[in-house]
Amino acid sequence: MTTTLVTNIGSLVTNDPALGEGPLGLVEDAAVVMDGDRVTWVGPAAKAPAADAAYDAGGRALIPGFVDSHSHLVFAGDRTQEFNARMSGRSYTAGGIRTTVAATRSATDAQLEANLVRHLHEARRQGTTTFETKSGYGLTVEDEARALRIAAAHTDEVTYLGAHIVSPDYAEDPAAYVDLVTGEMLTACAPYARWVDVFCEKGAFDGDQARAILTAGKAAGLIPRIHANQLSFGPGVQLGVELGAASADHCTHLTDADVDALANSETVATLLPGAEFSTRAQWPDARRLLDAGATVALSTDCNPGSSYTSSMPFCIALAVRDMGMTPDEALWSATAGGARALRRTDIGALTPGARADLVLLDAPSHVHLAYRPGVPLVHAVWQRGERVV
Amino acid sequence: MTTTLVTNIGSLVTNDPALGEGPLGLVEDAAVVMDGDRVTWVGPAAKAPAADAAYDAGGRALIPGFVDSHSHLVFAGDRTQEFNARMSGRSYTAGGIRTTVAATRSATDAQLEANLVRHLHEARRQGTTTFETKSGYGLTVEDEARALRIAAAHTDEVTYLGAHIVSPDYAEDPAAYVDLVTGEMLTACAPYARWVDVFCEKGAFDGDQARAILTAGKAAGLIPRIHANQLSFGPGVQLGVELGAASADHCTHLTDADVDALANSETVATLLPGAEFSTRAQWPDARRLLDAGATVALSTDCNPGSSYTSSMPFCIALAVRDMGMTPDEALWSATAGGARALRRTDIGALTPGARADLVLLDAPSHVHLAYRPGVPLVHAVWQRGERVV
Numbered sequence: 001m002t003t004t005l006v007t008n009i010g011s012l013v014t015n016d017p018a019l020g021e022g023p024l025g026l027v028e029d030a031a032v033v034m035d036g037d038r039v040t041w042v043g044p045a046a047k048a049p050a051a052d053a054a055y056d057a058g059g060r061a062l063i064p065g066f067v068d069s070h071s072h073l074v075f076a077g078d079r080t081q082e083f084n085a086r087m088s089g090r091s092y093t094a095g096g097i098r099t100t101v102a103a104t105r106s107a108t109d110a111q112l113e114a115n116l117v118r119h120l121h122e123a124r125r126q127g128t129t130t131f132e133t134k135s136g137y138g139l140t141v142e143d144e145a146r147a148l149r150i151a152a153a154h155t156d157e158v159t160y161l162g163a164h165i166v167s168p169d170y171a172e173d174p175a176a177y178v179d180l181v182t183g184e185m186l187t188a189c190a191p192y193a194r195w196v197d198v199f200c201e202k203g204a205f206d207g208d209q210a211r212a213i214l215t216a217g218k219a220a221g222l223i224p225r226i227h228a229n230q231l232s233f234g235p236g237v238q239l240g241v242e243l244g245a246a247s248a249d250h251c252t253h254l255t256d257a258d259v260d261a262l263a264n265s266e267t268v269a270t271l272l273p274g275a276e277f278s279t280r281a282q283w284p285d286a287r288r289l290l291d292a293g294a295t296v297a298l299s300t301d302c303n304p305g306s307s308y309t310s311s312m313p314f315c316i317a318l319a320v321r322d323m324g325m326t327p328d329e330a331l332w333s334a335t336a337g338g339a340r341a342l343r344r345t346d347i348g349a350l351t352p353g354a355r356a357d358l359v360l361l362d363a364p365s366h367v368h369l370a371y372r373p374g375v376p377l378v379h380a381v382w383q384r385g386e387r388v389v
Numbered sequence: 390m391t392t393t394l395v396t397n398i399g400s401l402v403t404n405d406p407a408l409g410e411g412p413l414g415l416v417e418d419a420a421v422v423m424d425g426d427r428v429t430w431v432g433p434a435a436k437a438p439a440a441d442a443a444y445d446a447g448g449r450a451l452i453p454g455f456v457d458s459h460s461h462l463v464f465a466g467d468r469t470q471e472f473n474a475r476m477s478g479r480s481y482t483a484g485g486i487r488t489t490v491a492a493t494r495s496a497t498d499a500q501l502e503a504n505l506v507r508h509l510h511e512a513r514r515q516g517t518t519t520f521e522t523k524s525g526y527g528l529t530v531e532d533e534a535r536a537l538r539i540a541a542a543h544t545d546e547v548t549y550l551g552a553h554i555v556s557p558d559y560a561e562d563p564a565a566y567v568d569l570v571t572g573e574m575l576t577a578c579a580p581y582a583r584w585v586d587v588f589c590e591k592g593a594f595d596g597d598q599a600r601a602i603l604t605a606g607k608a609a610g611l612i613p614r615i616h617a618n619q620l621s622f623g624p625g626v627q628l629g630v631e632l633g634a635a636s637a638d639h640c641t642h643l644t645d646a647d648v649d650a651l652a653n654s655e656t657v658a659t660l661l662p663g664a665e666f667s668t669r670a671q672w673p674d675a676r677r678l679l680d681a682g683a684t685v686a687l688s689t690d691c692n693p694g695s696s697y698t699s700s701m702p703f704c705i706a707l708a709v710r711d712m713g714m715t716p717d718e719a720l721w722s723a724t725a726g727g728a729r730a731l732r733r734t735d736i737g738a739l740t741p742g743a744r745a746d747l748v749l750l751d752a753p754s755h756v757h758l759a760y761r762p763g764v765p766l767v768h769a770v771w772q773r774g775e776r777v778v
Contacts, residue, residue, distance in 0.1 A: 078753075078760075080753070080754050080756050080757065080760055083716075083756065083759070083760045084715075084716055084756045084760070087709050087710075087715060087716055087759060088715035088716065088717070089715075122764065125765070126763075126764070126765070274762070274763075277706075277710055277762060278710075278760075278762065280710060308760050308761050309761055309762050309763050309764055310761075310764055311762070311763030311764050313763065314762055314763025314764075315763075317666075317763075320476050321476075321666055321667075321669060326473075326476060326477040326478075327472075327473055327476055327477065328477070364467075364469070365469050367469050367472065367473045368469065370472070370476060371467075371469055371472045371473075371667075371697050372697050372698055372699075373663070373666060373667065373698050373700070373703055374663075374698050374700030374702065374703020374704075374706075374763060375511065375515070375698055375699055375700050375703075376514070376515070376765040
């Protein structure tokens, strides 16, 4: 194995308070040593050990790779016309998610995989080194299993979301669709997935249905996560906490009891500002959650309908501008927070033993991700120790 | 001269209604021919003439290069700490613009030029092919002239902004600073500049001072533009219209009379959403201006204090989300609108005879600039016919 010393780092975010200043464990004039796919040493450059190879970071800031813990990337087609109509004040009567379901079902495996890979590469160029992705645009046993099989070839963080909406094929009998999702579809999908998810919302699945779906998923060995309280108040967040969900995602409409439930649990509140941006919706209140003591993650929700961004830096800038997060908190939530939401301890931090997922910024500080909104600042990316950007 | 045919363009924005559909003059399945630094032909690919060389656009969308008609790029240092404090709710007593003035005065010519070039390249990678930039961080005769001389080596669109704020050296005698700006400083600066500008605002320059500054600039052969109505209601917009300013910039706080004045003049309303984003300020109302018949441009206002973004795509996404513009209107304002604000007829459109400033997007449509916020979508850039990205 060859060791590599990354030196002349202007500012290093370790996300370990024991290794540096503040909650981000910031180290100035720092260095990092990688050995194979792992970080083996971090600290002040002046104290760095020798290594086989060296990389001069040129005074740039180094941060852990972004952990995007919520995306929907197995799909075909796009919804440009729908977006354009919404943003131009024109009515548009096409089918929303159903449009993407139809396009996805019609696509070949190769087309779906190529589209997934294209988006993954795009995200990687923007500093994302771990991503979760979901099914949910197939809504038949075969199409959901296919989506998860394709996803599983590209990430360990695969989520079964047969319960994205009630399949149009079951519009007259939603209960039968819940039976399918908790029965034959689950059996076909579970081998490819780590997580089970449900869109708990008016017009999608109510609390009882969501409970049945997550409970069945747990019985099949999957860990729950939940789309909760996005468009309206509802039972999602508290159901997720009760069932031990790793994350409750969206959290836009929360009662005090919802906030308390999150603050007193291991369930992470994953906020997805791209969705509120692209639908002109109310922002989730990150400040309220943080002040209550909840753990907050930031993710893209990348999907062709409500949030077609793959940019974690963009989400950071929005979280700082509109959700009451400080630049430090937003960076933590986009890295360590995402790792928590995926129950991972090997990513989201740059500490000895962590996976060598590193992002070097064309900036002297991670604060520039919010200070320079929209500007592509990713200079280099290492994934598992390999330089990929 | 070698002609180049760009073919297999999925969707082409010409900004000429005579050449295609709607105000953007959209052509599907299009081609463009360049000869040297000019466009010589645009139309359906099936009718394209022969050319010496060919470039396959791969079905991507082609748009005119962005015209960023408002930036402040001759500066040194940054203001990360000030931004971080503002966004973290901490008080910060440093000097705002004065911090940048001190850093700029201390920098060498080479440092200022290197910083300018770094930002220009960054903007170009994001599709900006024409940029205006200003002095305003020197505030002495020598430092203002130096800034303009450096800028003039890199763009034709140079703006004398000695009247950015009253120089700290004249804090006790602002009238004497106006005399300097309209006298010796103007004489030293006019040879390098095309435009004269003033920050007309409480705490900067009032209506009478702004009138004196723009009038003196006109007498020296410069064309006026004005920072108007950014932080509060005031005389700036109507003064600009009265004096024949090419553009009134910011336009955040407008009375009905201000809107009428803009709508019944050749003065462009240049909106700068990066500033409102980065200072959490009220958005300018583009819809109101457009509905009244005013011409609207979009620009970055790139500067290290209030809007440190160089991204025209980011400004488009904000304008669509928060300022009531349609994706088509925002694209027009970021290209043709900027050209109007600079009184240029050779840029901002892709028509026979126009400058060959082309941006190819990793997207099938220009709508993706708003639909995919934060995602770097620029695939290739030609500036004056030369491939630069």
